[in-house]
Amino acid sequence: MSLSLIFSIRMFGLFIVLPVISLYARKMPGSDPFWLGLALGGYGLTQALFQVPFGMLSDKLGRKPVIAMGLIIFFLGSVVAAEAHSVETLFLGRLLQGAGAIASVIIALMADLTREEVRTRAMAGIGMSIGLAFAMGMIVGPIVGAHWDVSVLFWMTAALSLLSLVILFAVVPNPQGAVQKNEMELSIDQLGYVLRVPSLLRMDLSVFVLHSSLTAVFVSFPILLSSYMPEKAMWHVYLPVILSGLVLMVPGMIYAEKKKKLKQTFLFSILLIIVSFLIFLSGYTNKVGLIAGLTIFFIGFNLLEPLMPSIMTRFVRTKTRGTSSGVFNMSQFLGAFVGGSAGGYLVSISDKVLFGGLLILSVVWFLVSLGLTDPNHLQIFERELGAEVNDPSPICRQVGAMTGVIDCRYLEKTKTLWVKYLKTDLSSDDLNRKLESLIANSPAQ
Incomplete structure (x- = not known):
């Protein structure tokens, strides 16, 4: 529970600024759509780059010291972002936030501290905590950002990272004996096998496209919505939109698991993403179109978030579990970076080009996913x-x-x-x- 809490606090600090950072960054000197996208998705690049080095370092130094180092780096990145007066400095802060890439080390420590019989439940706890952090971040971010300032959100994430340090050393148990490499870690030796399994590659592509789309949408959406309502009222949109996705997520997963309809539900969820971009493309110039598009997008998004890792783990060998999860997570973070940077570039041409590009990408994703082994x-x-x-x-x-x-x-x-x-x-x-x-x-x- 304590490790899940640290994981969720860490992710909450990244998610809380997602719906408001483009509104904040566009007021800064030197800001343009491309830099907005970089500031939004920059953390994903360093997250992807530092996952493996942090995991390897934890084998030598121990899990807790490396997690602490990652939290301190995240704290420094949050402070830099909070004090940023230019979009370039904000981008640097986001890169620093991402450089505290402790996800793989937390999962490895979770494996060190749990018996094999209960490990799946422990990992499910982490997954649930991430989902809760996302929902809370999307709701709290617009409220706090509008009533005070977005810089306050970064100070909040800095404070939460210090709280995580306290939890790490005061609550999280110490693993017994020396650190051992375990099946939950990413192994370079197993990478070749993981990259040859078509079903795993389709899941890696899926998480990449989904998080690319998420980041790209938020390069443009808050700015478009601000034409129809003040920033402090935007939470009235985000709250019901997020809740509608969350409410449908649980019955959707139960249906998929009990009725053995994982692939069908997966494909249906991608179709929802496609429909959302069709709505965005035709209705981004009015309030109803924007809200309808985001609602359908988040219903699909919240169905896909638990579905993708569930499907992925079914095609994983025991010895490659950590490597498969590592590649999957890196694909997610790279998707966030590419979505931010490419989304910023496309929106600099026009919002229509952005939503049209995302529509094409999601259609290609659906066609590739048709070949997924059931x-x-x-x-x-x-x-x-x-x-x-x-x-x-x-x-x-x-x-x-x-x-x-x-x-x-x-x-x-x-x-x-x-x-x-x-x-x-x-x-x-x-x-x-x-x-x-x-x-x-x-x-x-």
């Missing part, structure tokens, strides 16, 4: 080996190399071979025949 085709095969074999490792490796096998593990406690496979490529009879052959050639206990 997670419902995944099956689990288990067979107790007992005393039949002396060393199950070679058998697991050879079964894991079969076409259609996603993951193969030997469960020591139950002496069982556990295989996740695609029923479109294999059957349980195929696996049994393969095992019989391998067991026959394996030395007995």
Whole structure:
């Protein structure tokens, strides 16, 4: 819970300025749409660049010292952004905020502190905390920014980072023994495999496009909306829009999981994103069109946020879990940076070009996603080996190399071979025949 709280505080500090930073930055000397986009998405670039180095550093120095270092860097970035009097300095502050890239280290520490049986629940807790931080940031940001000043939001994030330091050392337990590399960490050795799995690549593309779109929309949307209402009243729009997405998110996920409609719900959510950009494109010149477009966008966005990691983890091998998650997270942060910078460039031409470009991008995303392997085709095969074999490792490796096998593990406690496979490529009879052959050639206990 304490680690989830640190994670959510960290993300809240990034999300809280999202709906208002373009309004703030456009008043600064030297501001133009491109610099607005850089200031909005700049944190994503350094987040992506420093995830792996921070993870590797935590192996040598320990998790807590590296998390503390990241929080201090985030604190300094928040102070720089709060005191910025030019858009270039604001951009520098955002880069510094992102450079405190502690997400992978927090996840690694979570893995160090949890048993395997409860680790999935622990990671789900982090996911829920991020969703809550996003919702709170989108609601609190416009209220505080309008009644005081956006610089106050950056001072808030600075104070919250110091609070996180207190929680880190006063509440978070210390892992027992030396730090060990674990399956939740990103491994360069496993990167080649992860980048060859089509389903994982489609999820990486999906999170990249979704967060590119989110950042690009907020380069333009607050400025367009300010033509129809004062800044201090914008929370009246953001609150119902965000809540509508959150209210539909839970039943949407329950339906997708219980009815085994993950792929269909995923594609439907992308269609909602496409529809939102059609509405934006035709209605960005009026208040109703803007609010309708943002509402549909956030319904799709809030459905996709839990769906994408849920689908991604189904196609992950146990040994590549951390690497797959790392690439997925880096794709998200790179998307935020590209969305901000490209969105700023496109909006400098016109808002119509921006929304038209996002529409084309989302259509391409939908077409690529049509080829996603349906997670419902995944099956689990288990067979107790007992005393039949002396060393199950070679058998697991050879079964894991079969076409259609996603993951193969030997469960020591139950002496069982556990295989996740695609029923479109294999059957349980195929696996049994393969095992019989391998067991026959394996030395007995």
